[in-house]
Amino acid sequence: MSRIQIDAATKTFGAVTAVDAVTLDVRHGEFLVLLGPSGCGKSTLLRMIAGLTPLTSGRIRLAGQDVTHTPPRDRDLAMVFQSYALYPHLTVERNIGFPLRARGRSRAEIRTKVGEVAETLGLAELLGRRPRELSGGQRQRVALGRALVRDPGAFLMDEPLSNLDAKLRTATRAELTELHRELGSTFVYVTHDQVEAMTMATRIALLNGGRLEQVGTPEQVYDEPASVFVAGFLGSPPMNLLDATLVSRDGTLYLEAADVSLPLHYKGDLPTRDVVLGIRPEHLTHGDGLRGVVRNVENLGSEEIAHCLIGDARVCLRGPRPLSLQAGDAVTLSCRPEHIHLFDRTSGRRLV
Ligand code: ATP
Numbered sequence: 146m147s148r149i150q151i152d153a154a155t156k157t158f159g160a161v162t163a164v165d166a167v168t169l170d171v172r173h174g175e176f177l178v179l180l181g182p183s184g185c186g187k188s189t190l191l192r193m194i195a196g197l198t199p200l201t202s203g204r205i206r207l208a209g210q211d212v213t214h215t216p217p218r219d220r221d222l223a224m225v226f227q228s229y230a231l232y233p234h235l236t237v238e239r240n241i242g243f244p245l246r247a248r249g250r251s252r253a254e255i256r257t258k259v260g261e262v263a264e265t266l267g268l269a270e271l272l273g274r275r276p277r278e279l280s281g282g283q284r285q286r287v288a289l290g291r292a293l294v295r296d297p298g299a300f301l302m303d304e305p306l307s308n309l310d311a312k313l314r315t316a317t318r319a320e321l322t323e324l325h326r327e328l329g330s331t332f333v334y335v336t337h338d339q340v341e342a343m344t345m346a347t348r349i350a351l352l353n354g355g356r357l358e359q360v361g362t363p364e365q366v367y368d369e370p371a372s373v374f375v376a377g378f379l380g381s382p383p384m385n386l387l388d389a390t391l392v393s394r395d396g397t398l399y400l401e402a403a404d405v406s407l408p409l410h411y412k413g414d415l416p417t418r419d420v421v422l423g424i425r426p427e428h429l430t431h432g433d434g435l436r437g438v439v440r441n442v443e444n445l446g447s448e449e450i451a452h453c454l455i456g457d458a459r460v461c462l463r464g465p466r467p468l469s470l471q472a473g474d475a476v477t478l479s480c481r482p483e484h485i486h487l488f489d490r491t492s493g494r495r496l497v
Contacts, residue, residue, distance in 0.1 A: 148331070149194060149206070151171070151190075151193075154193055154203035164193065169360065174331055179350050187337070190352070207299070237272050240287050266324075281308055318345060348362055349362070358375050369486075382426050385429070389401060390420070402422050408482070419491070426462055429462040438474070438475055440459075449463070
């Protein structure tokens, strides 16, 4: 079992709180992605799990054991970095086998284990080469192989795909997902790339300013973002966010935004009048509602994105090509009530 329990983990560097009381339970066998913008504390949190960065306060347990003060080599974890960190003078075979040699395993065992790992990762033909004779994607696989050969309880990965070109990244993403399924091990994976998070994760933990904003499956964080921050971080383009006011007339709640009232099918009391209205670009359609003007239309091949101005708010609409819109066109946009998200304007937390 390789459950990782993070309990109120905090790390401060002088006046900077890089990780702020994060509590997170990584289940055995899950692919947990730590996602968030640059500087939100993802790498620091991963290094805390690995034992490379000591905690200021809080604790970490691996498979039920408190490892808060355990050195990295005594934690049953393998780390894969963005920079690969391969030994340039060693062959692929010796690079992959390195952790086993360091542990004094027999030659026969090392040969067998390296052979198996090379087979799994499609590196069998390349065992005699040195890192400089490999492509970026192959180097990345060697780094992964070196982690795999140890058969660790969990894998920690810090942006391992960020040095690959877009096409290779897409292919490697799928390979990693398959590898995770085959191994059944726990993966904790750091990225700022929401597509990597959405496509590979069993759960996503979103960090903002060192704090955990939301933890959930990709569907949960996309469909029910817990805050304005999460709503505005996920999606390409992200969720449209407009200031709106809630009013109640004749028992129906209306959302007033940009000079129109949208009826809201919601029963019950809402705690505030001042809200942020959120609508995903793919949920906006032509219809009676928000009046605006098209500023620009982008062609993505199968889809188009229309950038519109509604009052002084920028709003994106995304749909199959052709949207039949051009810059300068007047538009009226609406969406189904169930696609409306509401957030408290002061706290940023989700209301509906
Ligand atoms: P990125 O995606 O850019 O790598 P990140 O989310 O991984 O960012 P961290 O590297 O964890 O963020 O950094 C979180 C915060 O802690 C940042 O403000 C960073 O400047 C600060 N920080 C990280 N390491 C140190 C350090 N050794 N000394 C001082 N400040 C640090």
